Amino acid sequence: MTEMSRDVVQGTLDMLILRSVSLEPMHGFGVAKRIEQVSQGVFKVNPGSLLIAFRRLERQGFLMGEWRATENNRRARFYQLTAAGRKHLESSTREWRRRSAAIARLLEG
Amino acid sequence: MSIVAWLKRLKRRRLDDEDFQDEIRAHLAIAADERIADGADRETARYAAVKEFGNVTLTTEAARRVWTPWWVEALHDQVSDVRYAIRALAKNPVFSFTVVGVLTLGIGLNAAVFTMLKGIALSPLAGVEGSARLAVMFGETSTGRQLRVSYPDYQYLRDHDRAFSGLMGSRVVTVNMGRGRSARQVWGELVTGKYFQILGVRAERGRTLLPLDEIAPGRHPVIVLSNGLWRRDFGADPDIVGKPVEINNLLLTVVGVADSTFHGTTVVYDVDVFIPVMMAPQLGFNFGSQQTTPSGILSDRRAALFYPQGYLQPGTTLASAAAQTDALWASLSRDRPLTDAAVRLRVVPFWQTPNGAPTVLMPTLIVLSAMGLLVLMIACANIAGLVLVRGVSRSGDIAVRLALGATRTRILLARRAIPVLVRYAESLADPERIFFNIEVDGLVIGFAALVACGSALVFGFVPALQSSRVDLVSVINQDASPRGAARGTLRRGLVVAQVAVSVCSWSVPDWRRAASTQRGAQIPDSMRVN
Numbered sequence: 001m002t003e004m005s006r007d008v009v010q011g012t013l014d015m016l017i018l019r020s021v022s023l024e025p026m027h028g029f030g031v032a033k034r035i036e037q038v039s040q041g042v043f044k045v046n047p048g049s050l051l052i053a054f055r056r057l058e059r060q061g062f063l064m065g066e067w068r069a070t071e072n073n074r075r076a077r078f079y080q081l082t083a084a085g086r087k088h089l090e091s092s093t094r095e096w097r098r099r100s101a102a103i104a105r106l107l108e109g
Numbered sequence: 110m111s112i113v114a115w116l117k118r119l120k121r122r123r124l125d126d127e128d129f130q131d132e133i134r135a136h137l138a139i140a141a142d143e144r145i146a147d148g149a150d151r152e153t154a155r156y157a158a159v160k161e162f163g164n165v166t167l168t169t170e171a172a173r174r175v176w177t178p179w180w181v182e183a184l185h186d187q188v189s190d191v192r193y194a195i196r197a198l199a200k201n202p203v204f205s206f207t208v209v210g211v212l213t214l215g216i217g218l219n220a221a222v223f224t225m226l227k228g229i230a231l232s233p234l235a236g237v238e239g240s241a242r243l244a245v246m247f248g249e250t251s252t253g254r255q256l257r258v259s260y261p262d263y264q265y266l267r268d269h270d271r272a273f274s275g276l277m278g279s280r281v282v283t284v285n286m287g288r289g290r291s292a293r294q295v296w297g298e299l300v301t302g303k304y305f306q307i308l309g310v311r312a313e314r315g316r317t318l319l320p321l322d323e324i325a326p327g328r329h330p331v332i333v334l335s336n337g338l339w340r341r342d343f344g345a346d347p348d349i350v351g352k353p354v355e356i357n358n359l360l361l362t363v364v365g366v367a368d369s370t371f372h373g374t375t376v377v378y379d380v381d382v383f384i385p386v387m388m389a390p391q392l393g394f395n396f397g398s399q400q401t402t403p404s405g406i407l408s409d410r411r412a413a414l415f416y417p418q419g420y421l422q423p424g425t426t427l428a429s430a431a432a433q434t435d436a437l438w439a440s441l442s443r444d445r446p447l448t449d450a451a452v453r454l455r456v457v458p459f460w461q462t463p464n465g466a467p468t469v470l471m472p473t474l475i476v477l478s479a480m481g482l483l484v485l486m487i488a489c490a491n492i493a494g495l496v497l498v499r500g501v502s503r504s505g506d507i508a509v510r511l512a513l514g515a516t517r518t519r520i521l522l523a524r525r526a527i528p529v530l531v532r533y534a535e536s537l538a539d540p541e542r543i544f545f546n547i548e549v550d551g552l553v554i555g556f557a558a559l560v561a562c563g564s565a566l567v568f569g570f571v572p573a574l575q576s577s578r579v580d581l582v583s584v585i586n587q588d589a590s591p592r593g594a595a596r597g598t599l600r601r602g603l604v605v606a607q608v609a610v611s612v613c614s615w616s617v618p619d620w621r622r623a624a625s626t627q628r629g630a631q632i633p634d635s636m637r638v639n
Contacts, residue, residue, distance in 0.1 A: 027139070028132065029139040033143075047140070047163070048171070051129070051133065051168065055125075055172050072142060074138055074139055076132075077131075
């Protein structure tokens, strides 16, 4: 393989975003940084796609955005999880575990 | 969706848009801060953050799709493209006027020719509903000469032919109206009794001519005036009915005035008086016949009078009508043989009336429409050339738009918006002259629109395809490297095509003869397009 892909697994970006902001309200750069760090550099999110995903999730009612000041006194749009978002995160996490376990079994068996 | 809700939505969209732009700016600032904290200098940090983010315009457009339905987006694209096109046209009025002028001529010419074609094929007679469905009968000799039918033969056919729902006849004549200094010649038609009934033409005043006017020769010295004659020569006299009019030194009583839309059944002629055919002997007509005197015009089978015409019975085809009519003719000729007479009777659609204007005009019109399309093609090639040359001069503008994140499709649309706009302005300026007994209706407008769209595609889209393929870097850097040379292929091709078409249109002999057409019955033969 010439270059390893750093894109997130297709269809999982929403779940990763919801998971990231479930701990505390975060802005786009924070989410991107967290995904990169926690995945130990395996995944790197394109900032543009991230911001678009935020808007989509907000429109679906899973996130709530709000302008606030950062600790460095910059303005940023912070996103926090709504009740519906929490529910969606739980169901999609369950679904992902079920599927990835199945794939793992298939690959090992 | 109500308009208010729609406007709210548009406003909301703008707010969302600005908010998103803010968010992108904030994001870039934070990302740059982070890099500065890692030790990068201010400029490099900002540059790296922007580079990492990717294309801002594309991202904004993608985000927009989250909060606006795709069609609002497409509409917005179109509106801004049209606005761009207006600005571009206003900036270069000479170009705009040239293009609008050339297209007006090209499309106008085509629309005019089409209007005439349509009139002849679909509604040859003004004021007669469905006149194109009229069928016409004529005799044919063994040598193929086309003959009119005599009055006795017409009577026989009228009473026996079941293929037609009714037969009538009319013969166009010039008559002298009035006496002395006020005398003048007008076009008239000698018509049979059911003429007006079969055509479904009403009288505006009094009555039309009726079957009772066709009982016996000379019995009913009556006349129906055309609406135009009544207004011009009789000052729209409300008491015209019952007054005498002198025709060929014979006094005829006016019984009515025909409907204003009706101009007779002889295409191109504006017929002013309608006289019962029974008055032909009294008026002294023998129609140039050597063998017949006026008194015998209605009883002599050798006196060719007119081409009987009428509507076919519902469900009867032209072919079966022709067969039935010819069978009648066969028995008629057996019972009452004639020398040098028609050997058969033929039935044709109205526009093929022997020596009728449509028959004469149709080939001319076909040649004219071919010429019209050629002229339009030349015009399109010219404009395509102009647009292309402008396209080259606008490469910079296009390159900037591409670099700002416009998709190639979007640029194509913008390029096409200009021609479409030109066409729109042109359609506002379109002079719609009514010609012949022909009206401009939805069909003609539709045709003009179709031609316009077709030509817009040709002169707008093809060059656009060429010039949206721009090498961004070289153009933005004002690099005059010879990419233009490669693109010149289409330009040169257009010039060649144009010259070829021009030369062809003037070297084909038949077309040139068409340009110097002479009137006469010979035209259809000499104009056959091979």
